[in-house]
Amino acid sequence: QSALTQPRSVSGSPGQSVTISCTGTNSDFGVDDHVSWFQQNPGKAPKLMIYDVTKRPSGVPDRFSGSKSGNSASLTISGLQAEDEADYYCSSYVGRLSWVFGGGTKLTVL
Amino acid sequence: EVQLVESGGGLVQPGGSLRLSCSASGFIFGDYPMNWVRQAPGKGLQWISHINHWGGDISYADSVQGRFAISRDNAGNQLYLQMNNLRDEDTAVYYCVRDIDWKFDFWGQGTLVTVSS
Numbered sequence: 001q002s003a004l005t006q007p008r009s010v011s012g013s014p015g016q017s018v019t020i021s022c023t024g025t026n027s028d029f030g031v032d033d034h035v036s037w038f039q040q041n042p043g044k045a046p047k048l049m050i051y052d053v054t055k056r057p058s059g060v061p062d063r064f065s066g067s068k069s070g071n072s073a074s075l076t077i078s079g080l081q082a083e084d085e086a087d088y089y090c091s092s093y094v095g096r097l098s099w100v101f102g103g104g105t106k107l108t109v110l
Numbered sequence: 111e112v113q114l115v116e117s118g119g120g121l122v123q124p125g126g127s128l129r130l131s132c133s134a135s136g137f138i139f140g141d142y143p144m145n146w147v148r149q150a151p152g153k154g155l156q157w158i159s160h161i162n163h164w165g166g167d168i169s170y171a172d173s174v175q176g177r178f179a180i181s182r183d184n185a186g187n188q189l190y191l192q193m194n195n196l197r198d199e200d201t202a203v204y205y206c207v208r209d210i211d212w213k214f215d216f217w218g219q220g221t222l223v224t225v226s227s
């Protein structure tokens with residue numbers, strides 16, 4: 001149950017696009033594409049932003065998008081806004097009622 | 111409005127026990143699987159336990175297997191986590207998390223557990 005690998009930090013200017021990667025093993029991403037992304041602001045609970053690789057819950061802006069290829073998933077935020085500055089975590093259902101998270105990525109909006 | 115409110119956190123000595131509770135409201139609690147996820151200070155998220163909607167299927171992360179026990183009371187809209195033989199590395203904010211179709215769609219605000227002598 002090792003954590004998925006994410007970059008420690010990424011940054012971008014307002015209006016730009018940034019992509020956060022999430023890398024695992026075959027077994028981490030091999031179960032039904034249940035990959036999610038969460039946004040966490042300081043002192044707050046995580047918020048679901050993307051689920052099942054590409055789907056957005058109601059209320060999440062379409063500037064947020066997800067993708068997956070092989071053993072890696074990605075979160076792309078386009079048209080970056082100051083309010084997007086936060087920590088972002090990926091997670092994957094790995095089967096047998098178990099989940100694994102990434103180590104988290106701090107997004108800085110310059 | 112969906113609400114998940116955790117309680118029961120606090121300071122405990124290594125080797126001690128603590129029972130966390132999560133009070134659910136705003137949805138039909140018995141229809142949803144639930145989870146506990148924790149976050150050590152300044153660290154990332156770690157899934158630690160899952161229970162299905164009626165309590166018959168339960169799973170744990172290796173790091174807590176044999177020490178922690180998850181349970182639920184659907185009539186009282188409560189989720190529990192009994193934590194025994196606590197270690198320093200169990201220090202974290204513990205979140206109660208609703209689960210639907212393998213995604214964690216709603217999180218409580220968390221309760222802090224500090225294990226220290």
